[in-house]
Amino acid sequence: MDRYLMPGKLTGMSTVSLEVRIGDLFLKNPLIAASGTYGPDSFELIPPSLFGAVCTKAVTLNPVEGNKPPRLFEVKGGLINRIGLQNPGVNQFIGDIYPRYCQYDTPVIINVAGFAVNEYLKVLKILEENIKDSVIYELNISCPNVEKGGMAIAQHLPSLKRLLTKAREITNKPLWVKLPPQGDLNKLLKVSEETLVEAVVIANTYRALVIDKETGEIYIGGLSGPAIKHLTLNLVNQARQLTPLPIIGCGGVGDLESLMQYLKLGARAVQLGTSLFSNPDTPSTIISELTNFLNTKNLNSLHDYLHPPGSFKVIDKREKGVGNLQLGSQKSIKGRVFNARNIIRVKEIKSDEDS
Ligand SMILES: Cc1cc2nc3c(=O)[nH]c(=O)nc-3n(C[C@H](O)[C@H](O)[C@H](O)COP(=O)(O)O)c2cc1C
Secondary structure, three states: OOOHHHHOOOOOOOOOEEEEOOOOOOEOHHHHOOOOOOHHHHHOOOOHHHOOOEOOOOEEEOOOOOOOOOEEEEEEEEEOOOOOOOEEOHHHHHHHHHHHHHOOOOOOEEEOOOOHHHHHHHHEEEEEHHHOOOEEEEEOOOOOOOOOOHHHHHHHHHHHHHHHHHHHOOOOOOEEEEEEEOOHHHHHHHHHHHOOOOOOOOOOOEEEEEEOOOOOOHHHEEOOOOHHHHHHHHHHHHHHHHOOOOEEEEEOOOOOHHHHHHHHHOOOOEOOHHHHHHOOOHHHHHHHHHHHHHHHHHOOOHHHOOEEEEEEOOOOOOOOEOOOOOOOOOOOEOOOOEEHHHHHHHHHHHHHHOO
């Protein structure tokens, strides 16, 4: 098993450890390259080793051409994209694209998408049969610029529940769900909890409208970048109070301040997308500024900054038996510290005994 999937002690590359924990997974730092904004063509400019993990572009069952141009609009404070899940399909992903990620040690997150529940499941099965490495799956149920699938699944909770339940049956590897910014956050989180996903990514882009300056044509796409940061911070804050699941913040991260804002609100890590386009130095700058910041505080690790000794509190169980956790998604029960998944398991065992 790869080192990064093994529970273990904090190990940083530099003298200051930036390691973060997401469920049973340890990443060497809290920066993750967001889906669709980073891939093998960027590896030379922005090496994968800078990140705690890198996420692939969406992978679907069959090749998808995506929308016709124009597909990318620069707007004040960010980008509106209407790429439309363009990708060469799962088989070409396995044959041509994934091997390029394997040349690096950085953990790979495969963003899985589809136009119906069964398509997601077929993609997962094919990936499971062909990729034996310890990858992470991120189920993209939140693409705002395709008509079927994606966001439509997030809007139909029984379909989402079926998708997540079946996905859990197909793989033991970590399953993350990338949520849309719109929709009933509480219900989306509850379905995610019930189906034992390891983490939720909050959130995808925001459905937005742009008028082409040249043609006057109206286009709908997904808004990303600094313009959405405060909206997504608000969602992360709400989610933190609704679920013990580990949260990965995603929206407008482009500097140390934005990373720290997400971490302060309880996110375990962040994904960054648009900032990789606007400034390829963003991840290296954040990492060196974070290291300097911890050095000036005489701290050995990011963990010590986020969780100073003695900071874990026992928080009462909520009515459904899952803790409402402020300090990351850990909970102490009778002196033992559990992460979100353990807590759900504890709850399950308890209800079995009760019946
Ligand atoms: C050009 C572009 C392509 C994207 N493609 C995907 C995708 O394939 N799958 C996905 O889940 N998110 C996709 N996203 C959304 C990003 O992963 C991320 O959720 C979003 O951009 C918000 O983060 P940011 O503000 O840091 O860019 C894409 C975003 C952009 C700008």
